[in-house]
Amino acid sequence: MTATTTTPGSATSGAALPRRPRISTNKVIAGAVIVAMAGFAIWSLAQIDFSLYNFQRSMLSLAKTIRLMDPISFPSVPDLVYLISLTLGVVIAGTVVAAVISMPIAYLAAANTAPNRTSRVIGRAIGVITRAVPDVILAMAIGLMFTLGATWAGVLAIGFHSIGMISKLFADAIEQIDEGPRLAIRAAGGSKAQEFWSGVFPQVFPSWIATALHRFDINVRGSVILGFAGVGGLGYRMYIDFQQFPQGFGPALGIAIVIFLLCVATELVSSTIRVRLLGAQPTRRTLGDALMRQTRGRRKTTTAATLSTADLTVEKAMRRPWNSSRVSSTVWGWVGILVVIGGFAMSRLDPNQIMWKYVWSTIMSFWPPSTGAYDTQTFVTAIVQTLQMAFAAALLTFLVSLVFGSLAARNIAPNGWVRGAFRVFLVIFRGVPELVLAIVLIIITGLGPQAGVLALAFGGVGLLGKLIADSFEEVDAGPEQAVRATGAGRLQVFGSATLPQGLPSLLGNTLYLLDTNIRSATVLGIVGAGGIGFYLTVSAGLTKTHPVVSAIIGIIIAMVLVVEGIASYLRSVFK
Numbered sequence: 001m002t003a004t005t006t007t008p009g010s011a012t013s014g015a016a017l018p019r020r021p022r023i024s025t026n027k028v029i030a031g032a033v034i035v036a037m038a039g040f041a042i043w044s045l046a047q048i049d050f051s052l053y054n055f056q057r058s059m060l061s062l063a064k065t066i067r068l069m070d071p072i073s074f075p076s077v078p079d080l081v082y083l084i085s086l087t088l089g090v091v092i093a094g095t096v097v098a099a100v101i102s103m104p105i106a107y108l109a110a111a112n113t114a115p116n117r118t119s120r121v122i123g124r125a126i127g128v129i130t131r132a133v134p135d136v137i138l139a140m141a142i143g144l145m146f147t148l149g150a151t152w153a154g155v156l157a158i159g160f161h162s163i164g165m166i167s168k169l170f171a172d173a174i175e176q177i178d179e180g181p182r183l184a185i186r187a188a189g190g191s192k193a194q195e196f197w198s199g200v201f202p203q204v205f206p207s208w209i210a211t212a213l214h215r216f217d218i219n220v221r222g223s224v225i226l227g228f229a230g231v232g233g234l235g236y237r238m239y240i241d242f243q244q245f246p247q248g249f250g251p252a253l254g255i256a257i258v259i260f261l262l263c264v265a266t267e268l269v270s271s272t273i274r275v276r277l278l279g280a281q282p283t284r285r286t287l288g289d290a291l292m293r294q295t296r297g298r299r300k301t302t303t304a305a306t307l308s309t310a311d312l313t314v315e316k317a318m319r320r321p322w323n324s325s326r327v328s329s330t331v332w333g334w335v336g337i338l339v340v341i342g343g344f345a346m347s348r349l350d351p352n353q354i355m356w357k358y359v360w361s362t363i364m365s366f367w368p369p370s371t372g373a374y375d376t377q378t379f380v381t382a383i384v385q386t387l388q389m390a391f392a393a394a395l396l397t398f399l400v401s402l403v404f405g406s407l408a409a410r411n412i413a414p415n416g417w418v419r420g421a422f423r424v425f426l427v428i429f430r431g432v433p434e435l436v437l438a439i440v441l442i443i444i445t446g447l448g449p450q451a452g453v454l455a456l457a458f459g460g461v462g463l464l465g466k467l468i469a470d471s472f473e474e475v476d477a478g479p480e481q482a483v484r485a486t487g488a489g490r491l492q493v494f495g496s497a498t499l500p501q502g503l504p505s506l507l508g509n510t511l512y513l514l515d516t517n518i519r520s521a522t523v524l525g526i527v528g529a530g531g532i533g534f535y536l537t538v539s540a541g542l543t544k545t546h547p548v549v550s551a552i553i554g555i556i557i558a559m560v561l562v563v564e565g566i567a568s569y570l571r572s573v574f575k
Contacts, residue, residue, distance in 0.1 A: 030573040033566065034507075037514075041395035044388035048449050074254040075237070084262065085346045087233035090151050090226070091219045092343025094158025099212040102163050106170035107196065113174055123171065128564070131164025132557040134523045135222060137536055137549065139229035141362065151347050152354065154231035158223070162215050166208075173207035174200060213270040220266045221433045224259055225523060234259050242439055256436045263431040369554055370547035374535065383555060386531035389449045389524070390517035393456035398510055400461050405468025411480065412472055412494055426469070430462030438524045449531065452524040456517050464513045471505035472498055504571070511567035518559055532556070 074080065107113050109123030138157035182199030190198070201208075227235025234255055241252035371379060404422050406412045413419035437455035479497035488496065499506075525533020532552055539548035 024573075026573045030570050033570065037391070037566075038395070040387075041391040044392040045395065045453075047388055048392055048453055072250045072253045072257070074251075074258065080258065083232075083234045083237055084258070086151070086348065087223050087235070087262070088220075089343050089346025089348065090154040090231065090233060091158060091216060091223050092340065093347040093349065094155045095162055095212060095216045095219055096340050096343065097155065097159035098162035098166055098215065099208065101159070102167035102170055103208075105163060105167040106174060109167060109171035110174035112177070112179065113196065113200065123167070127164045127168045127171075128561060129164070129557060130160055130162075131168075132519065132560045133161065133553055134519065134533075134536070134556075135161035136225045136229050136523055137553070139226050139231055140537075141366070141546070141549070143230055151232060152349060153229065154223070154226045154233070155347055155349065157226065157229075157231075158219050161222075162219060165218075166211050166215055169211045170204065170208055173204040173211075177203045217263070217267050217270055221259075221263050221431075224433045224436060234262070238436075253440075256432075256440075259433060259436065260431045263433070264427060267427065267430070365544075365546040366550045368547060369550035371551055372539070372545055372548040374548070379532070379535075379552075379555070382530075382532040382535055383559070385449055386518065386521045386525075386533065387559070389452045389456065389521040389531055390514060393453045393460060393517050393521075394510065394514045396453070396457035397460035397464050397513060400457070401464040401468055402506075404461060405465040406472060406494065408465060408469035409472040411475070411477065412490075412498060414490070422465075423469070426462050426465045428462070429458060429465065432459065434459040434520055434524065452521060452530065455524060456520055459520075460513050460517065463516070464509055467509040467512075468502070468506060471509065472502045474505075475501040508567070508571050511563070511570060515560065515563050515567065518563060519556070522556055 075083065105123050105126050107123070108115075108119045109127060111120060114120035114123065135157040138160055139153045142156050143153040177200055181203070182195050185195050185199045223231075223233060224235040224238065227233060227237070227239040230236065238252050238255040238259070241255060242249070404425060408419055408422035408426055410419055413422070434455045437458055438451055475498055479501065480493055483493045483497045521531055522533035522536060525531045525535070525537055532555065536549060536552045536556075539545040539552065
């Protein structure tokens with residue numbers, strides 16, 4: 001008998017050893033990029049001198065500030081009602097304007113509706129540019145075209161800035177539609193307009209409403225900074241009070257508390273409208289959805305998905321019964337229309353406030369772009385400082401959000417009480433505007449990027465933590481159950497099954513936060529957090545320095561494009 005021998009990889013006898021899968025070059029490059037970005041974030045924290053000693057020193061300064069300031073106070077009820085109505089009016093009007101304008105832009109930007117490749121590039125470019133330009137700078141520039149105190153600047157600034165987000169998400173929704181209805185209309189000889197309004201828009205209408213409502217929540221928080229550009233409302237009153245530090249610090253904090261409560265209330269209301277208007281069942285993913293489930297109990301709505309095929313006849317479709325679901329959606333639809341009308345009324349827009357003779361001269365004052373009296377080194381240092389704030393804050397946010405977001409997920413939290421508590425924490429984090437935090441922190445810690453990092457990190461936890469919690473709740477439960485069946489503990493299930501599945505979403509959401517931080521970091525320069533935003537704010541106040549504003553906005557757009565390009569590449573590699 002002759003003995004046979006086997007070597008690894010031979011198939012002469014027995015089963016061959018499986019070959020180790022080769023790691024693609026793209027994954028190696030993407031991994032190196034992620035490591036480099038993480039290293040830059042750590043280096044940024046060190047450069048900003050973010051240390052425990054400085055934190056303790058800041059706490060001592062906080063105690064001193066509290067002793068100096070007046071007690072927290074609030075405006076009178078009539079005054080408060082006026083300020084809140086004016087703020088909500090400007091936000092509602094600006095968001096509605098953006099939602100309407102975003103329709104044609106999304107049509108051009110979506111791959112399946114764009115007439116050609118050039119129009120798609122133009123649509124996407126409009127979205128990027130409108131997202132990159134800070135709304136406060138827009139308000140300052142546009143404010144030169146109107147009489148003092150006009151709310152037009154706030155409405156147009158919010159509207160212009162919101163187009164980027166709404167059009168992008170709306171275009172993404174259009175690209176994901178079922179092509180059947182649109183192709184059927186085309187086969188019947190329908191026009192392009194009929195294809196869109198009859199075959200596309202009905203499918204993406206819920207997404208359009210939900211995106212606009214989400215942007216409304218964001219705009220309420222962002223409306224604070226418009227007060228620094230002279231737009232009336234809660235933000236302007238808070239700005240006036242902060243100017244009178246320390247005596248005005250107490251009243252300013254009172255306004256800040258009102259703004260926080262308003263942010264939380266608008267999230268609850270927008271969630272309610274989404275549920276009532278769109279006929280969607282609550283998912284308990286937000287505080288508003290949880291409250292809606294409690295008020296609605298176990299009442300179910302009848303949707304097309306619950307009807308049998310026999311029920312979906314043309315005759316019955318044309319004679320829909322007025323059941324509770326249809327009555328509810330109709331009533332809330334009219335409520336939404338009345339809210340929009342009321343918003344425009346509360347914004348107090350007056351065409352007579354437009355100073356037409358200054359419109360064209362103001363627009364032309366921004367061209368051509370120029371660095372003005374600043375040299376290249378000044379701009380480079382400011383850009384690096386802005387990036388340091390954005391990356392350092394993103395790192396801190398990621399570390400905290402991974403814990404808070406995980407404990408806010410239904411499949412990870414030990415029990416419902418823990419999950420509910422951390423969901424509430426995330427709502428609180430989202431409710432405090434970064435600008436308010438930055439002002440308070442700058443008063444405590446002094447001028448510099450450290451306050452900006454803390455403000456961005458605090459505000460980012462609410463956003464990233466919620467996105468992490470939602471993404472972890474949506475992972476496939478099969479691997480989790482399989483690992484749990486082997487006797488693994490809670491942490492082992494999380495590390496072996498939940499986290500690996502949620503990594504692509506975790507990466508994408510963190511990159512989205514970084515993109516947001518870059519734009520927010522520029523805005524924080526208005527209150528002394530440093531970076532390119534400081535020079536942007538100084539230059540926006542004088543007509544003769546508007547070319548500098550154009551140059552800085554171009555730099556911001558370039559930074560946003562680079563980050564979006566990197567994010568798109570990393571998502572495509574790890575999807």
